[in-house]
Amino acid sequence: MKEIKANNYSIFFNDEGYIELYNHIQFENYSKIFIHLDNNTNTHCLKVFLKKIKKINYQTIISNPGEENKNIESTIFLWDKLSNNNGDRKSLIINLGGGVVGDMGGFVASTFKRGISYINMPTTLLSMVDASIGGKTGIDLGSLKNQIGTFCDPKMVIIDPLYLETLDKSELISGYAEVFKHSLISEKSFFEKLISQENSIDFKNLDTIKTSVKIKKKIVLLDKEELKERKALNFGHTLGHAIESHFLKNNQKLLHGEAIGIGIVLAAFISNKILDFPIDKLRTIKYHILKIFKRVDFKKSEIEKIIKLLIHDKKNSHGKINFILLKDIGKPMYDIEVENKLILESFNFYLS
Numbered sequence: 001m002k003e004i005k006a007n008n009y010s011i012f013f014n015d016e017g018y019i020e021l022y023n024h025i026q027f028e029n030y031s032k033i034f035i036h037l038d039n040n041t042n043t044h045c046l047k048v049f050l051k052k053i054k055k056i057n058y059q060t061i062i063s064n065p066g067e068e069n070k071n072i073e074s075t076i077f078l079w080d081k082l083s084n085n086n087g088d089r090k091s092l093i094i095n096l097g098g099g100v101v102g103d104m105g106g107f108v109a110s111t112f113k114r115g116i117s118y119i120n121m122p123t124t125l126l127s128m129v130d131a132s133i134g135g136k137t138g139i140d141l142g143s144l145k146n147q148i149g150t151f152c153d154p155k156m157v158i159i160d161p162l163y164l165e166t167l168d169k170s171e172l173i174s175g176y177a178e179v180f181k182h183s184l185i186s187e188k189s190f191f192e193k194l195i196s197q198e199n200s201i202d203f204k205n206l207d208t209i210k211t212s213v214k215i216k217k218k219i220v221l222l223d224k225e226e227l228k229e230r231k232a233l234n235f236g237h238t239l240g241h242a243i244e245s246h247f248l249k250n251n252q253k254l255l256h257g258e259a260i261g262i263g264i265v266l267a268a269f270i271s272n273k274i275l276d277f278p279i280d281k282l283r284t285i286k287y288h289i290l291k292i293f294k295r296v297d298f299k300k301s302e303i304e305k306i307i308k309l310l311i312h313d314k315k316n317s318h319g320k321i322n323f324i325l326l327k328d329i330g331k332p333m334y335d336i337e338v339e340n341k342l343i344l345e346s347f348n349f350y351l352s
């Protein structure tokens, strides 16, 4: 399989992607091409990209890296860059970077002059299997993640695992949390395959990336605006995001995947208590996550602060905190209210 079709755009892999990109650029006759990078992908990924693509005229726009820069200041900087460099409605942005470059570049594209075209070329595992697909763009508001954003599809997505060669090992592993989540919400066979490989996981494996992409794409196609099925993609994210926000607020480093990994264990525990999610699978999940990610310690006061942060979760409505839980592997249930007491218990299970 060379190409995965997602609604009105396609996801291409490896060298095929560069050919499709070149043909697309020729066909669309863009007035200007901006390659959006961050400092790290400018150093490591631009040269790989330029070696692979036939000659194109482009200009780079470079953001500061990391979640701490996924904010309105960086967005204004990018809007200004486009504006000062004659960006017009027929300009294209190519996001060559991780989820931060993609989310922010997509947001800038979707708002500049009421919307211009953009293409995602993810360079982290997380952005390959998750952030680059599905048309969600956005930035953070203070320490609150993804509070401002749009739904806007890219023109295409090009996935080349070659970029992963320069990615920091911890960032590579961080992306795996989303791969694992995809297995939990959709396919028992994928889950079993990942568990069976847990002593020798190849995080750059193209087949694993493709399976993960297919799962995300399938769910997004069912429900683009996250009214029903797409909510399942947030499994582990309700508490995961609150944990991530808490660490961001306190200037402590915790990778997205590490936070989501914890969120997955907590949500699996709550699933067991509320929906009878099988206990053996709960234990397998905890074991698997702790095999891959370091255990993080939480004081009771920290857990209470994290619970308070849940109120900002985007899945809430009418002031209630809604969770995605599992009845079994591949059987997600959404909009389930959970009491704070059970959340506290889930942290105790994770810490035990």
Ligand SMILES: NC(=O)c1ccc[n+]([C@@H]2O[C@H](COP(=O)([O-])OP(=O)(O)OC[C@H]3O[C@@H](n4cnc5c(N)ncnc54)[C@H](O)[C@@H]3O)[C@@H](O)[C@H]2O)c1
Residues within 6 Å of the ligand: 038, 039, 040, 041, 044, 045, 065, 066, 067, 070, 097, 098, 099, 100, 101, 103, 123, 124, 125, 126, 127, 130, 131, 132, 133, 134, 135, 136, 137, 145, 146, 163, 164, 165, 166, 167, 168, 171, 174, 256
């Ligand atoms: N839009 C969505 O649907 C969606 C889904 C999941 C996550 N996200 C978002 O994605 C973001 C996280 O993305 P991420 O994990 O890719 O983080 P990231 O974009 O911050 O990248 C991680 C780090 O790796 C560096 N980097 C990226 N590619 C590199 C490469 N090939 N070689 C060397 N260094 C490289 C970056 O500069 C950065 O320092 C979060 O903001 C999250 O909210 C969005």
